[in-house]
Amino acid sequence: VDSATGRILVASDSFTGWAGFAVTDAVEEALGVPAFLDNDVNAFLYGEVSGGAVRGESDVLGMTLGTGVGGALWTGGALFAGPHGAAGEIGHIPGFGDLLCSCGGRGHLETLASGRSIGARYADRTGRRLTAREVAQAADRGDQDALAVYDAAGAGIAQAIVMTAGVVDITTVVVGGGVSRAWPLLEPLILTSLAADPPVSGHPVRLVRAALASDAVPVGAAARARQELTAKVGV
């Protein structure tokens, strides 16, 4: 999305006909109130910073592990979207193997750590098709293939955190999305990799699970709108 103009720039094949659509114009016309547009991962991070697990923190990477892997960056106390709205998109940079990603690229973190990918990687190893949650349950029962899949996801997430810390020096990472429900399994795997390969700053990155669950996005959207409106009237 282009949050400056309130338009959808590019839409995946699950959002047919949305590319180019002026969302905020349509909403403002229908409701008669000001509207703002942002993507769901930015709103998630806005929510967790305004009232969730990283409340009041100034330098945070937000990651959502859902159907895909989303990323957003909060730096110097504000969301940093970059000139194309793509800052913090840690799920879609190469260097995480060579598997084909849903975006058409190869070797992206999403191929290891999204819910869909966790199911697919387990099927690669065993021929059995499970959901990410079922793979987590299998790992809890000691299934070595399931453990290996989550181990690879955890190592990939840690690598993404270290890369981000090296570029923009974050203090904290907040992880949400459906896959984070397996936090007791995932957290130690990420921490083990982070300990083995820490940020060059010498300061460990704090790793926290999102606190607002599915409320993070609407809470963040409200916080963003409030900030825009108070900025407009100069309060």
Ligand SMILES: [Zn+2]
């Ligand atoms: Zn990708």
